[in-house]
Amino acid sequence: MLAFPRLVARRRTSHMNITGGCLCRAVRYSISAAPILTRTCWCRVCQYIGAGSATVNACFPAAALEVSGELREYHLVAASGNPMQRRFCPQCGTHLFTGTTARPHLVFVRVGSLDDPELGKPAMTIWTSSAPSWACFDERIPKVERQPPPVG
Ligand SMILES: [Zn+2]
Numbered sequence: 001m002l003a004f005p006r007l008v009a010r011r012r013t014s015h016m017n018i019t020g021g022c023l024c025r026a027v028r029y030s031i032s033a034a035p036i037l038t039r040t041c042w043c044r045v046c047q048y049i050g051a052g053s054a055t056v057n058a059c060f061p062a063a064a065l066e067v068s069g070e071l072r073e074y075h076l077v078a079a080s081g082n083p084m085q086r087r088f089c090p091q092c093g094t095h096l097f098t099g100t101t102a103r104p105h106l107v108f109v110r111v112g113s114l115d116d117p118e119l120g121k122p123a124m125t126i127w128t129s130s131a132p133s134w135a136c137f138d139e140r141i142p143k144v145e146r147q148p149p150p151v152g
């Protein structure tokens, strides 16, 4: 009997269903996996998307992501040298996903688009070398000056 609550807890994590979408709700998504990692990024491109601040991104297995609604893509080469696709809602402009052809099995989700942004608590700050002098870093988590090694 005592084992029952533990079993329920385990099932909940293995059948995780994280939901989110854009500001105007034309795009909605669900993710059937826990985040592999979450981090704050101060690269120069993220400062455009984050309106001057860093972006917060959670990495998931791309196969776990299901999207409904139309997305538009913007392609560019990131500071890391990787070709990136940045996907956003064409109606409200909310940035939702980033991927690179170098690692097609992973998708990075903009944490602000999660229905529960608490799930996206960052574990690392990256690209601190590109941040302006007035940037505030969370001293409780590790900082990396540039791009850390790939997550998988
Ligand atoms: Zn939208």
Ligand SMILES: [Zn+2]
Pocket: 041, 042, 043, 044, 045, 046, 055, 127
């Ligand atoms: Zn960035």
